Amino acid sequence: MWEDDNDSEWDESDEEEFQRMKRNRFQHPLMQKALEIIKLTQAIVGSLDEARTELYGGQMMESAMILASKFSGAEAMENYIHKMENAVQMKLHARSLSSMSYQLALEGTHAEEHLQLLRDGIEDFRKLFITWVKGFDKSKREDDGWGVFMD
Template identity: 60%
Template structure:
């Protein structure tokens, strides 16, 4: 059981976990880079909303964008399949919510369609990266958390 860690590159020779190396690996991942891009695009859109719409939509949109990157980081930091899947589901839900908000803003004619399309394209790119990423999950590495989800 413990010899599984012998091949882990994030552990130094003395058995200490290298947090900086792990953090660097996560921040360099294409999915994290794309999520940071989405945060920037969302911030720009929210920043250009009038006060009423910013109050109505701004927090939701920024929360959606931020959770996408936070849940990716959480999923990448743990080998457990169930936890990875839970975080992946939340990432998907928030990406879909943020994408839906672009159509609400379009209906209200708050932005030029080109600006909203930039965020939609970034979310679509995120989705494609996400699909590749979830194939890397090892379903053999799971422990029953008592809730019965993703247990096969």
């Protein structure tokens, strides 16, 4: 079933390249901002009462964590369409997280300053995101059969 192919074995140069790419990904300003948003979200969710934690906590943490994971996934590939798919998911989750911060404000669960810190982080993320998406190479697009991002 599997053929022994010595050309595809992992060697030291592959490991070095992998570690270099990993470092670059984690040092990217967008990833740094995503990690900051995760910490802010954790602090907010951690201070919610039990009912609101059950209602909002999981969704807020999921949205915050998707920012980092989808960025990492997009950076690991060259295909423009796949990068854009990840970018759209990041945008949607950032907007959802921001919306939930306003819901928490309406419910009076937190001091407005704490929620504003999260919103400011999301706004900073949005600005970095715009620059990042503009850097995608549209010539590296392979049609996936769905017709999205092909124009």
